[in-house]
Amino acid sequence: MEFISWKKEDGVAVATINRPPANALSRSLILEVDELLNQVENDEEVRVIVLHGEGRFFSAGADIKEFTQVSSGEEFSKLSASGQEVFERVETFHKPVIAAIHGAALGGGLELAMSCHMRFVTENAKLGLPELQLGLIPGFAGTQRLPRYVGTAKAAEMLLTSDPISGTEAAQYGLANRAYAEEDLLSETLTIARKIAKKSPVSVKAAIEMLQYAKPASYHEGVNAEAQSFGTVFVSEDAKEGIQAFLEKREAQFKGK
Numbered sequence: 162m163e164f165i166s167w168k169k170e171d172g173v174a175v176a177t178i179n180r181p182p183a184n185a186l187s188r189s190l191i192l193e194v195d196e197l198l199n200q201v202e203n204d205e206e207v208r209v210i211v212l213h214g215e216g217r218f219f220s221a222g223a224d225i226k227e228f229t230q231v232s233s234g235e236e237f238s239k240l241s242a243s244g245q246e247v248f249e250r251v252e253t254f255h256k257p258v259i260a261a262i263h264g265a266a267l268g269g270g271l272e273l274a275m276s277c278h279m280r281f282v283t284e285n286a287k288l289g290l291p292e293l294q295l296g297l298i299p300g301f302a303g304t305q306r307l308p309r310y311v312g313t314a315k316a317a318e319m320l321l322t323s324d325p326i327s328g329t330e331a332a333q334y335g336l337a338n339r340a341y342a343e344e345d346l347l348s349e350t351l352t353i354a355r356k357i358a359k360k361s362p363v364s365v366k367a368a369i370e371m372l373q374y375a376k377p378a379s380y381h382e383g384v385n386a387e388a389q390s391f392g393t394v395f396v397s398e399d400a401k402e403g404i405q406a407f408l409e410k411r412e413a414q415f416k417g418k
């Protein structure tokens with residue numbers, strides 16, 4: 162794998178995303194998340210996976226620069242659906258996947274983190290779904306998972322304003338399990354991961370399976386609608402303007418077209 166490396170430590174696979182400068186989730190990086198799961202799936206020495214980011218951020222989201230290479234709405238809907246599929250595999254994976262988030266988990270980066278079974282964060286990390294700032298909507302099941310963690314009112318605020326919340330606030334709202342000082346994040350996360358690694362893999366698998374029943378019945382319908390909508394919104398003039406404005410480091414001027 163080019164962008165994800167991992168090593169085993171006491172029953173835990175510590176996986177590092179390393180795609181400078183922002184660990185943006187290109188298509189190939191998302192495929193590597195899938196490949197990571199392939200590699201640990203049948204490894205009995207791996208009981209838990211901890212995912213974290215190298216550099217300044219956990220991940221700043223889907224690769225906005227790569228978006229300029231896609232042109233049709235159908236292609237964007239497919240891109241959305243294939244990301245959703247990988248993240249669904251994370252959420253239903255029979256070994257717990259834990260995100261350790263520092264710096265920022267934005268857009269697709271937060272969507273990846275939300276598909277993990279637990280999230281530990283630094284107090285000053287930024288967590289958010291800023292896609293509306295780009296004239297887009299989230300496309301990797303963020304519209305469905307965020308309200309599950311923070312409630313619909315806070316999810317609406319986060320989506321519609323594009324403002325991120327801090328790690329401390331994320332822990333208060335239930336989006337993160339706990340917030341730590343920057344220097345303690347990885348060691349505290351590993352302590353919890355090692356504790357889980359000592360449990361019976363049979364009961365851990367069963368517990369994860371049972372958690373899937375806590376998803377609302379409309380979840381998969383919502384995710385499919387999100388992928389469709391992602392493609393439709395993406396071909397708007399406003400989306401072109403939003404992406405261009407990001408690349409030119411200026412504020413977007415949206416016209417409603």
Ligand SMILES: C/C=C/C(=O)SCCNC(=O)CCNC(=O)[C@H](O)C(C)(C)COP(=O)(O)OP(=O)(O)OC[C@H]1O[C@@H](n2cnc3c(N)ncnc32)[C@H](O)[C@@H]1OP(=O)(O)O
Nearest residue numbers: 182183185221222223224225226267268269291299300301
């Ligand atoms: C289906 C899913 C959809 C999505 O996920 S859409 C994407 C949603 N994410 C975002 O909108 C976040 C965009 N990024 C930011 O808001 C900011 O960045 C940060 C807050 C993460 C960091 O800000 P700062 O510290 O001022 O650094 P910087 O100069 O903006 O970024 C450093 C370099 O990283 C590149 N970068 C940041 N995010 C992305 C991204 N999501 N895709 C591609 N590149 C990204 C920038 O362009 C720049 O690069 P250069 O140094 O070459 O100018």
